[in-house]
Amino acid sequence: MINAKNLTKRFGKVDALKGLNLHVKKGSIQGLIGPNGAGKSTTIKILSTLVIANSGDVTINDIPLKRGVSVRSMIGVVPETPRLHENKSARSELRFHAKLYGMSQKEAKSRISDLLYAVQLEDAADRPIRGYSTGMKKRVALALALLHEPEILLLDEPMSGLDPVIRKQFKEIILDLKEMGKTILVSDHDLYTVEELCDSVTIIQDGKTVVEDTIESLRHETGSIAIELRVSDDSTMDGLESKLTSLDCVTDVSQKRGWVIVKVRDSKTDIPVVIHTASNHTDILEAKQTKITLEDIFLKFAGGHHG
Ligand SMILES: Nc1ncnc2c1ncn2[C@@H]1O[C@H](COP(=O)(O)OP(=O)(O)OP(=O)(O)O)[C@@H](O)[C@H]1O
Ligand SMILES: [Mg+2]
Incomplete structure (x- = not known):
């Protein structure tokens, strides 16, 4: 469960968030949508503790997000622009992170090969990431997000730059994760995809929440x-x-x-x-x-x- 109340974030002179509210129910997939610059990525960065809000409250599974309190192990993140070690291969990048999570070598090995299969990176798994295409890097990012089997997934445009086949595959993976009971927040500009995946959406604009509800009731409100x-x-x-x-x-x-x-x-x-x-x-x-x-x-x- 994710709860964010009255988040504000200022970057220099830019007010990126001006009192954003967000609630994601346990076990649901929620879309975070809004125009370019609305504050989606900033929100996701705050929830994933990569950026600290100027004010507001966040709880993740009822644990307040505070400096020094780590909720990172509960969360898997696909950032808007994945930062990967370009000289490592996908497999060694995953191995590196598995070590950070304290996974045993044996556990890591089978988990990593399952993930490489799931994101269809088996063929390229041992080549350096610097030679990967945009979509291949997104696939590494998804595998990294899933590595430690987190309960909560924060996905910032996980499907941008993916070809239709792998896109479909990603959708299936995300729906499977939902079936497993994960709580998922996903931002994407492809509203058709969001509609297929999500139960509810939070629409944000200009750093604020415009509306948050199930797609079904918003449909009704829009004129069913x-x-x-x-x-x-x-x-x-x-x-x-x-x-x-x-x-x-x-x-x-x-x-x-x-x-x-x-x-x-x-x-x-x-x-x-x-x-x-x-x-x-x-x-x-x-x-x-x-x-x-x-x-x-x-x-x-x-x-x-x-x-
Ligand atoms: N590190 C930063 N420094 C300065 N301004 C920033 C920074 N990060 C975000 N901003 C500003 O904050 C606002 C919100 O940006 P954000 O990236 O959260 O939007 P977004 O909704 O993810 O947009 P997009 O759909 O283009 O990904 C924008 O005006 C952006 O220019
Ligand atoms: Mg963004």
Whole structure:
């Protein structure tokens, strides 16, 4: 369980965090999302004790994060930019860290070969890291984060720079970790991935928490259902848009690439009204119902400004 209350962090003249709140339930995967510069990496660095906050409180499994108190053994971190010993190979880097964690040689050996297999680095495992690609370095970083089997994982864009195959593999690894009961905080700009992985999200912007909830309730709050309509005569689209906008049950209407997108709250009562009204107005060629995506949610809560 992770609890952060009112975190502030200043770097010189920059207020990176201005009262950030975050709660991650035990055994859940939570997404930490927000625009560039919002403070995601700063938050993760504070939680992983790499950076000290100026004020605020953090507890990890009810243990307050204080200078000198080590919660590091409970935590595994994939940093935004992994710092690795470039002249070591992945295997010797892992061995080096296993030693720091006090693992026996025998224990380390089998754990390391399992991890190298899991992140698909077996072939390159004995070559120097300096020759690795960006994605390969991320894979070493994930293996390092998992080495000591921590209860809590803090993953800062763990999948950026990964090809689609290894990305899928990473997703599986993360979901497996969730099934094992780990508590996971993951930051990523790919909202589709976050939506697939996470139960809840914390959306932050400008150093503050904008909203924190389950994706399901945020979906509801954003306007739970979207109906997309394609008409046979494009010239009727504007008229259809204003007709639907005037309906009480409709929360939003927009147009996108030849489709009119209508948002309603209740699928049972509202969809028939929309379809009925629309087909009275014009010929409907195609209708489909889509879920509100995490992108819709993000744009609603953090779409306003940038940076
Ligand atoms: N070491 C530092 N020195 C000065 N400013 C910093 C430092 N680290 C972060 N900042 C500033 O703090 C703010 C938050 O940065 P942070 O890296 O936490 O954002 P982020 O949400 O992770 O962004 P991104 O999506 O680009 O990774 C930014 O304005 C950034 O410039
Ligand atoms: Mg970042």
